[in-house]
Amino acid sequence: MSDAVDVDELRTWLEDGYASSVRTAYLILGNRPDAEDAVQESFLRAWKFRDSLATGSSFKPWLYRVVVNTCNSKLRKEIPHRNRRRPDDDLDDVAMIDDPIGRVTLSHDVISALKDLPTHLRVVVVLRYYADLSEHDIAIVIGRQPGTVKSRLNEARRRLAEHPALQSEAPRPITVRKESKS
Amino acid sequence: MTTFDEQMMRRALQEAADDFVIADGAIGRILDEARDTASRDDGPRIRAFIQRHGGGRSTVFAAAACVALLAVAVPLFNSEGPAKPVNALGAEKKYVHGVALPASSNPEFTSIQGTGSAGTVATTGSSFTPTSGHDTLSVTTGVDVAKESSLRVEEVGTIHLTVGGKHFQSTLLQLTDFATTDGGFVASTQSHMGTKATHSYSTGSIILQVPEHNFTMLVDQVRHAGVATSVQTSATDVTGQYVDLRARIAASEVSRAQYLKIMTRTNSIGGILAVQDQLNSIQSQIEQMQAQLNLLNTETTYATLTVAVSESGHQTTTPTTKRTGVDKAWHDSLHGFAAGVEWLIRIAGPLLFALLLLTVLLVLGRWTWRATERRRGGIG
Numbered sequence: 001m002s003d004a005v006d007v008d009e010l011r012t013w014l015e016d017g018y019a020s021s022v023r024t025a026y027l028i029l030g031n032r033p034d035a036e037d038a039v040q041e042s043f044l045r046a047w048k049f050r051d052s053l054a055t056g057s058s059f060k061p062w063l064y065r066v067v068v069n070t071c072n073s074k075l076r077k078e079i080p081h082r083n084r085r086r087p088d089d090d091l092d093d094v095a096m097i098d099d100p101i102g103r104v105t106l107s108h109d110v111i112s113a114l115k116d117l118p119t120h121l122r123v124v125v126v127l128r129y130y131a132d133l134s135e136h137d138i139a140i141v142i143g144r145q146p147g148t149v150k151s152r153l154n155e156a157r158r159r160l161a162e163h164p165a166l167q168s169e170a171p172r173p174i175t176v177r178k179e180s181k182s
Numbered sequence: 183m184t185t186f187d188e189q190m191m192r193r194a195l196q197e198a199a200d201d202f203v204i205a206d207g208a209i210g211r212i213l214d215e216a217r218d219t220a221s222r223d224d225g226p227r228i229r230a231f232i233q234r235h236g237g238g239r240s241t242v243f244a245a246a247a248c249v250a251l252l253a254v255a256v257p258l259f260n261s262e263g264p265a266k267p268v269n270a271l272g273a274e275k276k277y278v279h280g281v282a283l284p285a286s287s288n289p290e291f292t293s294i295q296g297t298g299s300a301g302t303v304a305t306t307g308s309s310f311t312p313t314s315g316h317d318t319l320s321v322t323t324g325v326d327v328a329k330e331s332s333l334r335v336e337e338v339g340t341i342h343l344t345v346g347g348k349h350f351q352s353t354l355l356q357l358t359d360f361a362t363t364d365g366g367f368v369a370s371t372q373s374h375m376g377t378k379a380t381h382s383y384s385t386g387s388i389i390l391q392v393p394e395h396n397f398t399m400l401v402d403q404v405r406h407a408g409v410a411t412s413v414q415t416s417a418t419d420v421t422g423q424y425v426d427l428r429a430r431i432a433a434s435e436v437s438r439a440q441y442l443k444i445m446t447r448t449n450s451i452g453g454i455l456a457v458q459d460q461l462n463s464i465q466s467q468i469e470q471m472q473a474q475l476n477l478l479n480t481e482t483t484y485a486t487l488t489v490a491v492s493e494s495g496h497q498t499t500t501p502t503t504k505r506t507g508v509d510k511a512w513h514d515s516l517h518g519f520a521a522g523v524e525w526l527i528r529i530a531g532p533l534l535f536a537l538l539l540l541t542v543l544l545v546l547g548r549w550t551w552r553a554t555e556r557r558r559g560g561i562g
Contacts (some may be wrong), residue, residue: 014209022208023199023375032202040212047216110194130195137396160191 366392
């Protein structure tokens with residue numbers, strides 16, 4: 001009886017967070033099957049250990065933490081030891097559907113640059129610019145100090161700005177400019 | 183400071199992620215999985231949608247750790263009692279040499295005088311001149327206790343025999359008969375027949391190999407075949423080495439079986455190659471140990487007795503064991519030095535003679551030349 005209630009609770013979690021979680025995992029991992037697998041695993045794990053979520057704590061960063069940890073685990077243990085998935089699953093091949101050329105090119109270049117980032121930098125970029133988490137929440141998700149998050153974000157921005165895919169042609173949607181430190 | 187447009191980054195990531203179409207029924211599958219895990223007593227187990235290949239390596243490493251543990255543990259459990267002194271080859275040495283006492287009434291138990299202890303290697307045996315025409319030499323190998331079938335003892339010996347000139351050939355034949363009668367064989371033989379014309383003596387040596395349990399009997403027979411001027415025997419207990427080798431082979435075979443089992447479960451090429459490497463290494467070790475075991479088997483099955491036979495009146499020389507390695511190099515060097523000195527001494531005589539002759543000729547020549555000059559001056 002209690003399990004049935006809990007499964008309903010899981011359904012609520014999934015309806016609220018599955019899409020964003022699986023897309024976040026997709027951006028981190030770089031392919032669809034791994035992202036789906038990671039998120040399924042993450043939700044089941046989060047649901048299993050739901051009691052560990054302290055009262056008053058924010059659910060969203062906690063869930064993201066489980067997702068990111070699962071993605072990191074896959075990147076560390078599984079993905080390096082097996083053949084790459086079918087090319088059409090990779091972020092390299094973001095669908096060239098009927099989108100305007102500029103949009104597709106933008107996505108392709110950004111994703112290409114993103115894939116060249118080390119995992120720990122890619123994670124903070126995705127959480128910051130896709131999941132729209134604050135630096136404080138990102139710190140909770142990755143289990144580091146906010147200062148570390150800030151430092152990693154700065155490093156990621158610097159590398160992205162210097163990435164050839166985002167510099168080679170002009171005009172580019174992402175532009176590099178000089179500005180004073182804010 | 184270099185930076186980039188954050189809004190553009192947000193938009194690009196959003197657009198890339200929007201291309202990811204959420205699969206129909208994904209949420210339903212997760213809920214089904216959750217219901218399954220909730221209904222199981224042993225807690226939820228997560229089933230992946232994709233096949234995992236990377237886990238195989240962890241399995242290989244875990245199995246390899248088990249195999250390594252087993253390989254260390256088995257020889258330890260198979261080892262016998264406290265450690266005994268061993269030599270460089272890992273074999274316990276037992277050696278007996280010294281002056282032999284008159285044979286005891288009980289041939290199975292004779293007292294021993296002389297030096298020798300476990301873990302030492304004897305250098306020389308005793309030699310003596312027979313007195314009162316009767317042989318007072320008795321030989322003990324000191325390893326009668328090692329005759330039990332569980333023990334592995336490597337026995338070797340050397341006997342110098344002096345025989346009358348007429349009996350030289352017959353003695354060699356008699357020695358051959360001893361070996362064959364005792365179930366053994368003649369490993370090698372070498373002889374030199376002396377003649378009165380050249381004033382040389384007959385000498386020879388014969389190497390006999392007999393089953394280890396007949397060694398004592400053979401020694402006894404041989405020393406009565408002539409006048410034994412020296413007897414030297416040694417025995418090495420290699421039981422520990424033998425048992426250790428067998429245990430290591432057994433452990434390695436278990437390891438090999440484990441790796442073969444792992445091989446059948448490994449899917450990745452890297453894993454298969456890693457297991458194959460381990461298998462090759464283990465196979466090589468097994469073959470090396472098997473060869474050592476076979477050698478030990480041979481050496482402990484047959485005992486070796488070297489008999490040097492010489493005609494009466496000939497100064498016997500102790501047959502030396504075949505030298506190898508640094509020992510051989512050192513002796514070769516000494517031999518070369520001695521040969522060089524010998525050559526110098528050999529040529530010193532003729533050289534000195536030539537020098538003296540030259541000096542005399544010079545003196546004579548000078549004297550003749552002066553006499554001639556003087557005569558010419560007198561004439562002039």
